[in-house]
Amino acid sequence: MKKSLSKWFTGMMIGTLLLTTAGCGGGAAPAANSNSQGESAKLGVVAYMSGGGAAYGQSQKEGLDLAKDEINAQGKIKIDLVYEDSRGNNTDAINAVNKLINKDNVVGLIGPTLSGEMFAAGPIANQSGVPIMGTSTTAEGVTDIGEFVFRNALPESSAVPQAVKKAVEKYNLKKVAVMYSSNNDWAVSGYKTMEKALQDNGVEIIATETFADKDTDFSAQLTKIASLKPDAVMVSSLYQEAALVLKKAREIGITVPFVGTNGFNSPELIKIAGQAAEGAIVASPWYPGKENEKIKKFVADYKAKYNKTPDQFAAQSYDALHIYAAALEKSGSTTDRQKLRDSLATIKDFEGVTGKFAFDDKRNPLMDATVLIVKDGQFTELK
Amino acid sequence: MDVILNQYYLQIAIFVLLNAILGVSIYLTLATGQLSLGNAGFMSIGAYTCAILTVKAGLPIYLGIPIGGIAASFISIIIGFPALRLTGIYLAIATLGFGEVVRVIVLNLKVTNGALGISGIPTLGAKIGKALSALGFPHGVGGLTAQQTSNLMVLVVLLLCLSFLIFFCTRLNRSRVGRAFAAIKADESAAEAMGINTTYYKLLAFALGALIAGIAGGLSAHLTFFIGPKDFAYNRTVEILTFAVLGGSDLIIGPIVGALLLTLLPELLRSASEYRLMIYGALMVAMMAFRPQGLISEETVRFWKRKLGRGMKQ
Numbered sequence: 001m002k003k004s005l006s007k008w009f010t011g012m013m014i015g016t017l018l019l020t021t022a023g024c025g026g027g028a029a030p031a032a033n034s035n036s037q038g039e040s041a042k043l044g045v046v047a048y049m050s051g052g053g054a055a056y057g058q059s060q061k062e063g064l065d066l067a068k069d070e071i072n073a074q075g076k077i078k079i080d081l082v083y084e085d086s087r088g089n090n091t092d093a094i095n096a097v098n099k100l101i102n103k104d105n106v107v108g109l110i111g112p113t114l115s116g117e118m119f120a121a122g123p124i125a126n127q128s129g130v131p132i133m134g135t136s137t138t139a140e141g142v143t144d145i146g147e148f149v150f151r152n153a154l155p156e157s158s159a160v161p162q163a164v165k166k167a168v169e170k171y172n173l174k175k176v177a178v179m180y181s182s183n184n185d186w187a188v189s190g191y192k193t194m195e196k197a198l199q200d201n202g203v204e205i206i207a208t209e210t211f212a213d214k215d216t217d218f219s220a221q222l223t224k225i226a227s228l229k230p231d232a233v234m235v236s237s238l239y240q241e242a243a244l245v246l247k248k249a250r251e252i253g254i255t256v257p258f259v260g261t262n263g264f265n266s267p268e269l270i271k272i273a274g275q276a277a278e279g280a281i282v283a284s285p286w287y288p289g290k291e292n293e294k295i296k297k298f299v300a301d302y303k304a305k306y307n308k309t310p311d312q313f314a315a316q317s318y319d320a321l322h323i324y325a326a327a328l329e330k331s332g333s334t335t336d337r338q339k340l341r342d343s344l345a346t347i348k349d350f351e352g353v354t355g356k357f358a359f360d361d362k363r364n365p366l367m368d369a370t371v372l373i374v375k376d377g378q379f380t381e382l383k
Numbered sequence: 384m385d386v387i388l389n390q391y392y393l394q395i396a397i398f399v400l401l402n403a404i405l406g407v408s409i410y411l412t413l414a415t416g417q418l419s420l421g422n423a424g425f426m427s428i429g430a431y432t433c434a435i436l437t438v439k440a441g442l443p444i445y446l447g448i449p450i451g452g453i454a455a456s457f458i459s460i461i462i463g464f465p466a467l468r469l470t471g472i473y474l475a476i477a478t479l480g481f482g483e484v485v486r487v488i489v490l491n492l493k494v495t496n497g498a499l500g501i502s503g504i505p506t507l508g509a510k511i512g513k514a515l516s517a518l519g520f521p522h523g524v525g526g527l528t529a530q531q532t533s534n535l536m537v538l539v540v541l542l543l544c545l546s547f548l549i550f551f552c553t554r555l556n557r558s559r560v561g562r563a564f565a566a567i568k569a570d571e572s573a574a575e576a577m578g579i580n581t582t583y584y585k586l587l588a589f590a591l592g593a594l595i596a597g598i599a600g601g602l603s604a605h606l607t608f609f610i611g612p613k614d615f616a617y618n619r620t621v622e623i624l625t626f627a628v629l630g631g632s633d634l635i636i637g638p639i640v641g642a643l644l645l646t647l648l649p650e651l652l653r654s655a656s657e658y659r660l661m662i663y664g665a666l667m668v669a670m671m672a673f674r675p676q677g678l679i680s681e682e683t684v685r686f687w688k689r690k691l692g693r694g695m696k697q
Contacts, residue, residue, distance in 0.1 A: 102391040119609035185498040
């Protein structure tokens, strides 16, 4: 009895496998056909849609879907999006990019969500000659992968110095303390640009303290910092730790301003830290409260569709698709990858919800960030 | 032909083979009945050693990969002496701890670039492509694109590695060493009473497993262009272990089949989009419920042999 059961099961397993394989094989053929004479441009999206960072991927998908509907409704150009999940994992990102390029024959790619994934999957797209645009890959060196790699994510190396400069001018900073999460690639990269920006502005760093992601106790580091009496504290970490750092700092009587990297740029920071978040400064390409028709419309549409305020991930993805649409329109072809790359590279004076936009000669965005400060429980522009 | 040579399928095949090599590495330690969960740690040592040597010191890849393997195996001998005094679940925990220690060290060293990882690692495919164009095939061989050729060559290299490992392990099983492994697996005290130096053989199996994991690590660094400490966390170990658990660890073919299935499944299930991981999880649970000994055991092989043998006689 037991044997027959196992035999039956093995049969089932193999059967399922064969069926799925057959299903996949069938899907490839029509894709190739529609591509040769299709009018709509097929773009692939690789996003972190399951696992720990699924919230980021979800926001990106929502922003892209909204942009797609708008572009298709306008009718100048038709766009099809094919989504693939990368699970925040390098090999999965490589496989997803390979599938989109070689099986779905996409003309361009958006994503992946994480910089690490981009370092793994970007070279594949670059080798195959398919433009790939990161919407949230802020780490140093992403676009050095090759000339097909773009990003509209404002790199830390451009956002952080803007925040630092503004804070230095505003509060006349002379000596500051720096804290960062040393086991997070992105936070370390943020710390490095912070350090450089401080040196450029002639500010003395009197203490550098580190912690790790998921830490909850920062008293040792903050007590030390409190005794040195800095003019401000710079923090590079995700919002979870940043919020707890702020809370503890205010508790032990550090009242100076806090300047953060992009991790500060989340409504969650204010939610967790509450009153302690007052005076936290961050530079962000995305500020939903800005007086601008385009932004107001985007926020209203997004709210109508998903019943929440768009975050930075949604806004940047929304802009990315509009940039692609503009480039596709200019290139005049929905299948030519090389033409698309060339016309992407010449995009400038593009008005998006994250501001006026152009690519520099290294395919990084040239854009101004808005420096924000938390005031009365709200992000407001620091003027 | 075009379908088979699609970049995407070639890439998946490459990852299948890489995982199969990792499957062999865990098979070797399991061959003496030890549950070691340090494979991701050894892989990490191999990958980082190799990547640092090739990126920063400019060593050729064919030297970097074996050196990475040897480094991993060297470390395994050092930690093997104290760790192998433990058995069963205690060894599992100690080796799991070792993996985490490696991860934290890598995270804090300057030469490994901390949490940022090492990017821009030269790819195996690109290197082979360059060698090919130097040999006078700048546009690939026989109507294939240069990219297809270099990917095919990578596939061939990995296939050779894996075939050699399979050959090595089957030979090993029939040798004095292999029989000693089997004896220790069956009953350690009895094996010791029979005069088998259990410490020596256990350490040997441990070091061999680490060597292969280290080589696989070096290969993976040159296949994914980027390595970071996150890539070798404990979930990687669990992934490697599931190859052996799902495929069965009695025979070398078990972990290889496990690696094949577990690498293919997530890709095959891509059409199910958001249900992908749910189906994957459900299949794993069903698998463990129906065949806790793994897909392929010695009994399965005997069963099919008997069945096929009877078929031939008729």
